[in-house]
Amino acid sequence: MNKNRLEAFSDGVIAIIITIMVLELKVPQGHDLEALKPMWPVFASYVMSFVYVGIYWNNHHHMLHAIKSINGSVLWANMHLLFWLSVVPFVTNWLGESHFSEIWPVVLYGFVLLMNAIAYSILMVLLVKHEGEKSLLADAVGGDWKGKISIACYFSAIALAWISTYLSLALYILVACMWFIPDRRIEKRLADDQHNH
Amino acid sequence: MNKNRLEAFSDGVIAIIITIMVLELKVPQGHDLEALKPMWPVFASYVMSFVYVGIYWNNHHHMLHAIKSINGSVLWANMHLLFWLSVVPFVTNWLGESHFSEIWPVVLYGFVLLMNAIAYSILMVLLVKHEGEKSLLADAVGGDWKGKISIACYFSAIALAWISTYLSLALYILVACMWFIPDRRIEKRLADDQHNH
Amino acid sequence: MNKNRLEAFSDGVIAIIITIMVLELKVPQGHDLEALKPMWPVFASYVMSFVYVGIYWNNHHHMLHAIKSINGSVLWANMHLLFWLSVVPFVTNWLGESHFSEIWPVVLYGFVLLMNAIAYSILMVLLVKHEGEKSLLADAVGGDWKGKISIACYFSAIALAWISTYLSLALYILVACMWFIPDRRIEKRLADDQHNH
Amino acid sequence: MNKNRLEAFSDGVIAIIITIMVLELKVPQGHDLEALKPMWPVFASYVMSFVYVGIYWNNHHHMLHAIKSINGSVLWANMHLLFWLSVVPFVTNWLGESHFSEIWPVVLYGFVLLMNAIAYSILMVLLVKHEGEKSLLADAVGGDWKGKISIACYFSAIALAWISTYLSLALYILVACMWFIPDRRIEKRLADDQHNH
Numbered sequence: 001m002n003k004n005r006l007e008a009f010s011d012g013v014i015a016i017i018i019t020i021m022v023l024e025l026k027v028p029q030g031h032d033l034e035a036l037k038p039m040w041p042v043f044a045s046y047v048m049s050f051v052y053v054g055i056y057w058n059n060h061h062h063m064l065h066a067i068k069s070i071n072g073s074v075l076w077a078n079m080h081l082l083f084w085l086s087v088v089p090f091v092t093n094w095l096g097e098s099h100f101s102e103i104w105p106v107v108l109y110g111f112v113l114l115m116n117a118i119a120y121s122i123l124m125v126l127l128v129k130h131e132g133e134k135s136l137l138a139d140a141v142g143g144d145w146k147g148k149i150s151i152a153c154y155f156s157a158i159a160l161a162w163i164s165t166y167l168s169l170a171l172y173i174l175v176a177c178m179w180f181i182p183d184r185r186i187e188k189r190l191a192d193d194q195h196n197h
Numbered sequence: 198m199n200k201n202r203l204e205a206f207s208d209g210v211i212a213i214i215i216t217i218m219v220l221e222l223k224v225p226q227g228h229d230l231e232a233l234k235p236m237w238p239v240f241a242s243y244v245m246s247f248v249y250v251g252i253y254w255n256n257h258h259h260m261l262h263a264i265k266s267i268n269g270s271v272l273w274a275n276m277h278l279l280f281w282l283s284v285v286p287f288v289t290n291w292l293g294e295s296h297f298s299e300i301w302p303v304v305l306y307g308f309v310l311l312m313n314a315i316a317y318s319i320l321m322v323l324l325v326k327h328e329g330e331k332s333l334l335a336d337a338v339g340g341d342w343k344g345k346i347s348i349a350c351y352f353s354a355i356a357l358a359w360i361s362t363y364l365s366l367a368l369y370i371l372v373a374c375m376w377f378i379p380d381r382r383i384e385k386r387l388a389d390d391q392h393n394h
Numbered sequence: 395m396n397k398n399r400l401e402a403f404s405d406g407v408i409a410i411i412i413t414i415m416v417l418e419l420k421v422p423q424g425h426d427l428e429a430l431k432p433m434w435p436v437f438a439s440y441v442m443s444f445v446y447v448g449i450y451w452n453n454h455h456h457m458l459h460a461i462k463s464i465n466g467s468v469l470w471a472n473m474h475l476l477f478w479l480s481v482v483p484f485v486t487n488w489l490g491e492s493h494f495s496e497i498w499p500v501v502l503y504g505f506v507l508l509m510n511a512i513a514y515s516i517l518m519v520l521l522v523k524h525e526g527e528k529s530l531l532a533d534a535v536g537g538d539w540k541g542k543i544s545i546a547c548y549f550s551a552i553a554l555a556w557i558s559t560y561l562s563l564a565l566y567i568l569v570a571c572m573w574f575i576p577d578r579r580i581e582k583r584l585a586d587d588q589h590n591h
Numbered sequence: 592m593n594k595n596r597l598e599a600f601s602d603g604v605i606a607i608i609i610t611i612m613v614l615e616l617k618v619p620q621g622h623d624l625e626a627l628k629p630m631w632p633v634f635a636s637y638v639m640s641f642v643y644v645g646i647y648w649n650n651h652h653h654m655l656h657a658i659k660s661i662n663g664s665v666l667w668a669n670m671h672l673l674f675w676l677s678v679v680p681f682v683t684n685w686l687g688e689s690h691f692s693e694i695w696p697v698v699l700y701g702f703v704l705l706m707n708a709i710a711y712s713i714l715m716v717l718l719v720k721h722e723g724e725k726s727l728l729a730d731a732v733g734g735d736w737k738g739k740i741s742i743a744c745y746f747s748a749i750a751l752a753w754i755s756t757y758l759s760l761a762l763y764i765l766v767a768c769m770w771f772i773p774d775r776r777i778e779k780r781l782a783d784d785q786h787n788h
Contacts, residue, residue, distance in 0.1 A: 002262065005204060005208065005258055005262075006258075007596060007599075008204075008205060008208050008599060009208045009211070009212055009254060009258075011596065011599050011600045011603055012208055012209050012212030012213070012406075012603050013212045013215060013216055014600070015212075015600055015603030015604045015606075015607060016212060016213055016216040016217070016603070016607055017216060018604060018673075018677070019604055019607040019608060019611065019677055020216065020217070020219075020220065020607070020611070022611075022677050022678065022680055022681055023220070023611065023614070023680075025678075025681040027681075027684045027685050027688050028685060031685075031689045031693035031694075031695055031696060032693075032694075032695050033695055035695075036695070036699070047674075050674055050677070054667075054670045054674075057600060057670075058666055058667075058670075061596055061597075061600075061666075065593065065596075075255055075258075076251075076255075076377075079251045079254075079255075082215075083244075083247055083251075086215070086216055086219050086247070087219065087222075089219055089220075090219055090222040090224075093224045094224050094225060097224050098228045102228035102229075103228075103229075104228055104229050104230055104232075104233070105228060108233070180667075199459065202401060202405065202455055202459075203455075205401075205402060205405050206405045206408070206409055206451060206455075209405055209406050209409030209410070209603075210409045210412060210413055212409075213409060213410055213413040213414070214413060214416075217413065217414070217416075217417065220417070272452055272455075273448075273452075273574075276448045276451075276452075279412075280441075280444055280448075283412070283413055283416050283444070284416065284419075286416055286417075287416055287419040287421075290421045291421050291422060294421050295425045299425035299426075300425075300426075301425055301426050301427055301429075301430070302425060305430070396656065399598055399602065399652055399656075400652075402598075402599060402602050403602045403605070403606055403648060403652075406602055406603050406606030406607070407606045407609060407610055409606075410606060410607055410610040410611070411610060414610065414611070414613075414614065417614070469649055469652075470645075470649075470771075473645045473648075473649075476609075477638075477641055477645075480609070480610055480613050480641070481613065481616075483613055483614075484613055484616040484618075487618045488618050488619060491618050492622045496622035496623075497622075497623075498622055498623050498624055498626075498627070499622060502627070
């Protein structure tokens with residue numbers, strides 16, 4: 001089964017998710033700098049979610065680039081990932097509106113990031129299984145320590161929210177920084193592979 | 198006539214439909230778990246519609262994968278299907294807002310699912326007619342019993358809403374489960390076909 | 395210059411335009427059939443605009459299918475058409491909200507249809523000029539009588555709105571019916587062309 | 592690394608940005624021409640932003656057309672550009688709602704245009720670096736005087752807003768006019784290149 005239409009559909013959904021979050025940036029009540037000030041938490045949470053969705057698109061791009069074909073399970077694992085990504089705008093709005101200082105919006109944000117990470121891992125495992133243990137992807141992904149650290153961080157962040165929501169947010173930013181660099185493993189392996197042929 | 202742009206346009210429309218439903222998940226009034234509770238019917242109906250639209254994308258993907266070209270009638274039958282899919286966010290919102298316990302939102306949801314099933318059948322019939330009775334698609338689709346059972350279920354669900362709306366919802370979920378597995382008939386036939394060549 | 399990305403971008407914009415109109419179908423105030431009744435003009439205008447935007451996508455698809463390359467002027471003529479298409483959701487909402495009985499919403503709707511028709515004609519003329527008078531497209535388009543009749547109808551409809559808005563609406567529906575059938579001239583010429591080679 | 596999916600994703604995001612701005616054109620309160628009048632600043636700012644986003648799509652299209660491959664830095668530079676483009680609908684709404692006569696909405700609009708111009712320049716520099724100093728793109732871009740003039744104009748416009756917001760707006764329109772013509776340097780060089788081979 002061909003991967004092109006899966007890529008096109010995922011691109012479409014992710015493009016919409018990353019863009020509709022801006023609809024929450026409502027026109028301020030006044031026309032001076034004072035009117036903009038109360039918007040900074042909404043804007044800050046928009047930036048964080050934009051980066052997160054951007055990271056997912058980047059990694060999704062790299063992962064699908066490394067494979068040759070897909071199957072029915074992959075289609076649904078991908079749909080599952082898109083579902084959890086589609087919930088990001090909702091938790092982003094709640095997080096921004098709560099000014100980062102309330103426990104539950106921070107916890108729910110972390111929970112949705114966690115579900116995204118799990119959904120991504122499931123997709124990765126199914127793709128490795130489909131491509132075979134000796135495939136380019138299997139080799140590039142390796143032990144997937146970045147994915148495992150992320151999931152551990154999200155769990156910690158959710159627990160830490162009861163101590164300080166700012167600790168949780170610091171962990172979310174830390175994980176984003178860790179992923180900011182696209183998965184060089186796949187990139188490097190692809191480059192090596194092309195040199196060998 | 199080439200099928201690529203029809204696929205691209207359909208992907209775009211379906212991607213937007215599946216994503217704009219999340220705009221109905223409004224920011225809760227408070228910042229605790231209590232504030233989230235009244236949202237569960239809106240969220241549950243979002244999940245159900247996400248799965249339904251996902252099923253349509255999956256089957257649409259499989260069906261168009263099996264064909265070679267399209268014609269003018271197919272273009273309009275596809276637009277007709279996209280129209281009924283585009284009404285899904287509206288009925289989803291009404292269903293969620295009515296907490297599943299009112300007759301008419303459940304009936305209208307079922308009616309839109311019914312129209313989608315009919316629109317999909319029309320598209321399938323036109324494609325089989327265009328490809329020929331001996332084509333891969335005609336062979337794979339066969340008697341289309343899954344489509345016929347779905348339509349019967351939607352009719353029953355609409356009638357049952359006057360007895361209990363929960364019976365109707367159970368039927369909607371049942372049909373979704375039945376379709377959850379992508380159309381293996383087409384997938385299998387395609388695989389067989391590739392082996393023979 | 396390659397036409398693929400122009401097609402992809404146009405598909406994206408048109409897919410969004412055709413879908414965001416559904417956001418105007420707000421959740422009804424009640425939960426019975428009575429609550430749905432006041433929505434029929436909004437729904438009817440949604441259907442009409444869906445068909446119109448669908449017609450533009452269909453014809454755009456056919457026209458670009460018949461050409462080989464594009465240039466800078468074509469890019470901007472296409473952007474001009476997309477601009478007027480993007481205003482359709484706004485005039486659709488006003489038309490639906492006014493229950494078809496007010497003059498100005500009907501006039502503005504007609505004006506936007508007129509500007510779309512003019513923008514489409516400009517794009518067609520530039521494409522014919524770019525492809526050459528002896529091209530497949532030039533031959534297929536011919537005198538473009540359908541485009542000319544449409545523009546005349548829109549002008550008449552705008553003028554007739556002061557007598558009866560229902561006359562104007564009848565004309566809008568008439569033009570839609572006329573275009574409903576995709577431009578068979580191009581389709582036929584393409585088929586002939588393939589037979590000759 | 593292949594550029595196709597980067598183009599598709601950028602097309603999707605830009606298509607959504609250019610279209611969701613129309614959601615700010617709310618249904619007028621009345622049904623006559625008087626009801627439309629207060630909307631002209633919102634409509635005018637929509638037109639200006641539509642042209643600006645259209646210019647970015649056009650130039651992005653030309654720039655990526657001239658290159659052969661991309662890398663990880665380019666992916667993120669492109670995401671950075673998409674981020675600043677995604678903020679355009681927000682500043683457009685504030686600008687339109689303020690009737691062009693308030694300082695801060697005009698300044699913020701100019702600031703976002705400035706950040707877009709800088710993000711575009713970063714993307715261009717990274718692409719030239721990736722393609723090499725002797726590449727088609729490096730040759731076509733040259734000194735990038737248009738980009739430099741634009742950035743100077745945005746700075747001037749921001750400063751001039753304290754004297755007269757209309758001077759700033761005149762500068763924004765002037766820059767748009769300057770860019771209206773797609774980057775003929777790249778177009779010309781591509782044409783020359785094809786003739787030589």
